[in-house]
Amino acid sequence: MSRGADRAVERSPGLRIGSVAGVPVYLGRTWPIIVLVILVTFGPVVARARPDLGPLAYAVALAYAGLLLVSVLVHEAAHALVGIARGYRVARIVADLWGGHTAYDSTDTSPGDSALVAVAGPVANVLLAVVGSVLEPAVPVGVPHLLMVAFVWTNGFVAAFNLLPGLPLDGGFLVDALVWKLTGSRDKGMVAAGWCGRVVAAGVVLWFVGRPFLSGQRPSIYDVIWALVIGGFLWAGATQAIRGGKARLLLASIPVATVWQPASTIPVHGTVADLSRLVQTGRAGVLVVVVAPDGTALGTVDTQALSAIPFERQGGTPLTAVLRARPPGWVVDAGPQDDITDVVRVMQELGVREVPVRDPRGVIDKAVRVEDLGGS
Template sequence: MAASPDRPSGLRVASVGGVPVYVGSSWLILAVVVIALVGPGIAADRPDLGALAYGVGALYAVGLLVAVLVHEAAHAVVARGVGHRVHAVVADIWGGHTTYDPSRGTPGSAAAIAVVGPLSNLVLGLLAWGVHPFAPEGVPSGLLGAFAFVNVLLAAFNLLPGLPLDGGQLVEAAVWRLTGSRPRGRVVAGWCGRAVVVVVVVWAIGLPLLSGARPDLFRVVWTVLICAFLWQGATAAIAAGQSLGVLARLDPARVIRPARAVSERAVLADVDPQAAHGVPVVVDALGRPLALLSAAAMGGVPEELRERTPVSAVMARQPSEWVVPLEGDPEEDLIALVRTFQDTRASHLAVTRGGVLAGVVSVHELGAALDEVQGRPPRP
């Protein structure tokens, strides 16, 4: 899973509870591999099918796609149900992923989001296995059997205890719950992910070699590709956990500048330009922050025109996502600020407490504070 809201490339095929579902172009590579793997076997078992054997192989690929999308849709539904903003569900060459903002989560909600994906595959597998005896012999029976197998395999594989797999999310949630530290949970789960990679390599390649067998080239190549992907994900998780640990050492109050609300119906003559009185933030009739007012913009308006110049004429309107509600947990508040800066690429964010404007945060000041916490020299 990821947190980036960027629109995925690929074809939008559905929507689950308002969350767009995409099939990435790279998934076609996986489909071709599946067809190439199962097509020849089907053709050998059913020579009467001829070229249609590869069409049946395509149905196997579609079955895998359905299993992946159900898995990811389950993540999306539960994530949204516990209050997270979900951006997209994507199927690609590596299977799939769900992008959402994990801020304001708890160990329990994180565990629920993680476990529901494998559970959905297990349910699909059991349903397919239950229907399998009643399916007509031949292609229908084979498709159902394969669908049952791939779902059980996906459930088992994703429950391996290491990031970036769902089992790693469960490890992270458990350590988070026991220690009270999400960063520590992320780092531990990342190292568990690296351990999982080592075990998979030993099982898939090392054991056959030690027993005198020679693993086939296909098995070696796919083991290397999958383990490289898992190792990269585990390494990224460790780095992310360490970064979160840095955030935990910074009190957000250090980077929040006082702000004062300015009605969007006000004129410039009503606004005190003195920064000592707080950063002027334009708000709507409900008190929701809309824009910033800079001293430079206000200073560019002649004194004689300020009585009839509305603030809307010079305000710098911000993206709708620039408002970050603070919940009182310093670590979670800092994470929310950093993620919102990453998502919006804004230079400033407005923060609220209890729905009331509380201040403004500058990306440059936040970056400088984080550098100071890490002992880095000031940026030029």
């Protein structure tokens, strides 16, 4: 399960195969790798258990890959549905090489909501395992029964594995929510859950590689490969969480007043001559924000378009001719002692290089630029 705001400009993550509550569902480009791994590993197991099947043993393995896909999509759909119910903006569901992920914006949330969304996926798998167990006695002996047993076992394993207490697993988000609730800091929760994730990653490697040695055997090449692949994935996700949490903790320590610069506003119904007079009086600041009659910040001034307008035509040229529109949500509400977290988030999510700051009075007279944050 992944978090974060979706970018509208992102390319499609794969083949769209449907939707859940309006959320697009994709079969990721890397999913065929999972199918290939299942054919290579599960196919021979079926062939040894049922030599009478011959090459059809690999068709059984392919059917198992289909059941696994169902399990993954139900898991992610549960995350998405609970997220929507808790007010999240869910962008997509993707089944990929690492099982699957649900992308959503969880900026305005709480520890309780975060925990509910996290636990929804494993609970869905537990329910699938229970349903499979109930149906198993009625399933005919043979290949159908084999697939049902595999389906039950897989869902039980997916639920248990995802509840391990470390990011990027669902259990890690539960740790995150707990620390967040206790400390009041979501970022501290992410750091703590990331370190737990590193412990889980190390534990996975020890399980695959160390356990055989304890029983006097050598680990198989498959065990070593799985240990490296799964452990590496978990370690990378945990490390990303630690870095992200520490970065946000740093942002939270910087008051916005230490980086903002003077800015000004100008009504959209004005002319380019009005803008020129504002600049000449020195009241423009580092950013001129064009506002609608209701006070909505529409955008900034396109300096290239402005320079192309001759002086004698400025009085008759509407300000809209040099307006560079900005997306909704680009204005940040903040007082002098508020930190720069929201400023940086808006810059990253919307891809803007300057952010107007509206004070508690509702006045826009400050702005923060990328250059003010040390960017280029």
